[in-house]
Amino acid sequence: MKHLDEFRDPKLARRLVDEIRRTVSQPRVLMEVCGGQTHSLLRHGIATELNEVVELIHGPGCPVCVTPAEAIDFAQQLALEPNVVLASFGDMLRVPGTSRSLLDVRSRGGHVKIVYSPLDAVDLARHHPDQHVVVFAVGFETTAPTTALAVLQAATLGLKNFSLLVAHVRVLPAMEALMQSPGCRVEGFLAAGHVCTVTGFDEYESFVQRHKTPVAVTGFEPLDLLNGIRECVNQLEANQCEVTNRYARSVRQEGNASAQEIVSQVYEIADTPWRGLGVILKGGYRLHGEFEAFDAALRFETILRRVDDRSNMLTVDEQGSQTGCPAGVCPSDDCRSGEVLRGLIKPVECAAFGTRCTPDSPLGAPMVSAEGACAAYFKYQRTI
Amino acid sequence: MRELIEGTILPRFGHDSELRAPPDAAVLPQVTGNLAFTTDSFVVSPLFFPGGDIGRLAVFGTVNDLAVAGALPLWISLSLIIEEGLPIPVLEHILESAAAAAQEAGAQIVAGDTKVVPAETADGLFVTTSGIGRVLPPPPLGPETLHVGDELIVSGPIGRHGIAILVAREQLGLNPPPETDCACLLDPVQQLRDAELLFGGRCVVRAMRDATRGGVTAVLHEWAQACGQTLSVRESDIPTTPDIRGAAELLGLDPLQIACEGTMLVAVKSGTGKAAVRALRNSSTSRDAAIIGEVKKRGLAPVSIQRALGTEQPLDELSGAMLPRIC
Structure with a gap:
């Protein structure tokens, strides 16, 4: 807790805000990658304090927001199968798939169990040999080591009633895709501190050199965020670009070697669909061939195919409508969450924001999640 | 069931209370002034947690509802829905802690009910308490x-x-x-x-x-x-x-x-x-x-x-x- 109070000191924060305002010679555009950072920026009023000098574009780093609707549909179908339990992080439950959420499915008798750690799901499988436990493996490089470890444990225990629905995503390829997308205005990045704690930040070097954008590895508290912003602004003003670590109390350059080792043992890098962003090259993970016995997509292939057919039908329907969203991305015509996730618009620019779309009746994933940009705006940025 | 009620439950609330011989209803003496009446159900899981358990929680929950209404709790009823298979020592522990809480609050547990339901149709134990208190003037304005x-x-x-x-x-x-x-x-x-x-x-x-x-x-x-x-x-x-x-x-x-x-x-x-x-x-x-x-x-x-x-x-x-x- 000492750390929290230290990094929330209002006086120091005020000083950093003033310093950034003094340094900036022209308005700058930065992207904070992680949804946790978005929430912190808005919650602590930092985005407002820096209004006019630094525009913060909110990145796609909300794991449940970018999990494809088709994966959620598949998870729902699995939960409805007899003798199957779907184990999921709590965050995922309210996120809409193509037509409904896991919470809806649970209220209709679907077997959805909230777990805090995928290892709990291994225990569940061990103690219920008559049930098949599927872990909904979502999230960035931060959660991938825990699901990988669960697979290794299940393999050691010889569990036959345990598998993973893998929807893990990798953050750097998404940053790459955003930089290459037309109309991208981002001049610098606050990299996600938690992800870098696992991956380290060596791999950002070539990104920085290719795109000539500074990257500051940044934490989540007000002073962390202001520090990261100041670093990017200083570099931009000095016409420099490099990777710097502004979250050194958690991140080491080489990252967490044992977590990386576990991930590479279980997963291989794969082109992966992201909700709102489409398929991203090397944008996620899939299980290595030797662990295919734990792949829910193979084990329940017929169910997956059924879900795919249905989703494709919906996709064709949606292509005909004027949504402005990539096909199959948004559950509603009104919802512009695809553009929010790509940083093209702010949530408040969506006509449905706060009226037809609220956390209680969300149209899109970013309005649901504790990391979602729309939810952050709804929570912290409504007029008082 | 009678054994459970008379052997396990009543002795724990029996101190000079009407519960010693179980009648169908507790007869309460006359009180001057207004009365406050409240009820609350408790389904907490786990039954024991750091700093308390469902028994203490159920009594204080109702006592506190009376307290913030400006009332002094006098009488409490306590109903149990017990899932088959709940170990008797667990029940005993919870009842003792409910009795201790009532004593601390200066209230008497004067009525109750016990039902047992088949395994897996409840989560161990559900407790419902109701409480009557005397409103001390002046009550909060609201x-x-x-x-x-x-x-x-x-x-x-x-x-x-x-x-x-x-x-x-x-x-x-x-x-x-x-x-x-x-x-x-x-x-x-x-x-x-x-x-x-x-x-x-x-x-x-x-x-x-x-x-x-x-x-x-x-x-x-x-x-x-x-x-x-x-x-x-x-x-x-x-x-x-x-x-x-x-x-x-x-x-x-x-x-x-x-x-x-x-x-x-x-x-x-x-x-x-x-x-x-x-x-x-x-x-x-x-x-x-x-x-x-x-x-x-x-x-x-x-x-x-x-x-x-x-x-x-x-x-x-x-x-x-x-x-x-x-x-």
């Missing part, structure tokens, strides 16, 4: 009387019960495990009553409420709706303990939205907040009481919070269950 300038007080660190339960239920392995605030609020209320005497008998307390489900935020919203003003709190003034803040951060939860079971919100007339806090601090249950905000003229948001950097934001009620974030 949240609809809140005026601009009135001060908002919380009687202690918030969010302790909900976090303690969550950590125990999910076996999150925090060490030491966070403890519930489950406690009797009669003494803090009595301290306020005594302090009111210092104000020449004028009641300065507008409203009191124990911040159970939905936490402090839920109470603030209820009061804001009742009075039509905006209730505004300052984040940096809200008392929390380091372990609860840490656990809440870790789980992505806001202590303001987490249930308390021995912590209340008090609204007092403008200018009397400091005196009320001084009075509350005389009780060990509310020794960390603090002024956390005030009633303002109604803005767009019914409840608002001032963050440490000075920005004022809406403070919403929690929608749905507490779903922890994943990273």
Whole structure:
């Protein structure tokens, strides 16, 4: 807790805000990658304090927001199968798939169990040999080591009633895709501190050199965020670009070697669909061939195919409508969450924001999640 | 069943009470003044958690509802729905703790009921308590009387019960495990009553409420709706303990939205907040009481919070269950 109070000191924060305002010679555009950072920026009023000098574009780093609707549909179908339990992080439950959420499915008798750690799901499988436990493996490089470890444990225990629905995503390829997308205005990045704690930040070097954008590895508290912003602004003003670590109390350059080792043992890098962003090259993970016995997509292939057919039908329907969203991305015509996730618009620019779309009746994933940009705006940025 | 009731349950509540020989109804003596009556059901899982158990919780829950209505609890009924297979020693422990809680609150358990349901149709044990209390004059005026300038007080660190339960239920392995605030609020209320005497008998307390489900935020919203003003709190003034803040951060939860079971919100007339806090601090249950905000003229948001950097934001009620974030 000492750390929290230290990094929330209002006086120091005020000083950093003033310093950034003094340094900036022209308005700058930065992207904070992680949804946790978005929430912190808005919650602590930092985005407002820096209004006019630094525009913060909110990145796609909300794991449940970018999990494809088709994966959620598949998870729902699995939960409805007899003798199957779907184990999921709590965050995922309210996120809409193509037509409904896991919470809806649970209220209709679907077997959805909230777990805090995928290892709990291994225990569940061990103690219920008559049930098949599927872990909904979502999230960035931060959660991938825990699901990988669960697979290794299940393999050691010889569990036959345990598998993973893998929807893990990798953050750097998404940053790459955003930089290459037309109309991208981002001049610098606050990299996600938690992800870098696992991956380290060596791999950002070539990104920085290719795109000539500074990257500051940044934490989540007000002073962390202001520090990261100041670093990017200083570099931009000095016409420099490099990777710097502004979250050194958690991140080491080489990252967490044992977590990386576990991930590479279980997963291989794969082109992966992201909700709102489409398929991203090397944008996620899939299980290595030797662990295919734990792949829910193979084990329940017929169910997956059924879900795919249905989703494709919906996709064709949606292509005909004027949504402005990539096909199959948004559950509603009104919802512009695809553009929010790509940083093209702010949530408040969506006509449905706060009226037809609220956390209680969300149209899109970013309005649901504790990391979602729309939810952050709804929570912290409504007029008082 | 008779053996269970007469051998296990009654002896624990038998001290000079009507329960010794089980009649169909307890006959209660006449009381002068108004009565307050309340009921509450308890389905907490796990049955035991750091700092309490379902028995103590069920008694204090009802006692506190009476206390914040300005009443002294007199009689309590206690009904049990027991899942087949609940070990008798577990039941005994819980009953003893309910009896001890009733004694601490100066109330008698005078009626009860016991049902046993088949395994897997309940979660161990469900408890329902009802309570009758005598209203001591003057009772709080009620949240609809809140005026601009009135001060908002919380009687202690918030969010302790909900976090303690969550950590125990999910076996999150925090060490030491966070403890519930489950406690009797009669003494803090009595301290306020005594302090009111210092104000020449004028009641300065507008409203009191124990911040159970939905936490402090839920109470603030209820009061804001009742009075039509905006209730505004300052984040940096809200008392929390380091372990609860840490656990809440870790789980992505806001202590303001987490249930308390021995912590209340008090609204007092403008200018009397400091005196009320001084009075509350005389009780060990509310020794960390603090002024956390005030009633303002109604803005767009019914409840608002001032963050440490000075920005004022809406403070919403929690929608749905507490779903922890994943990273």
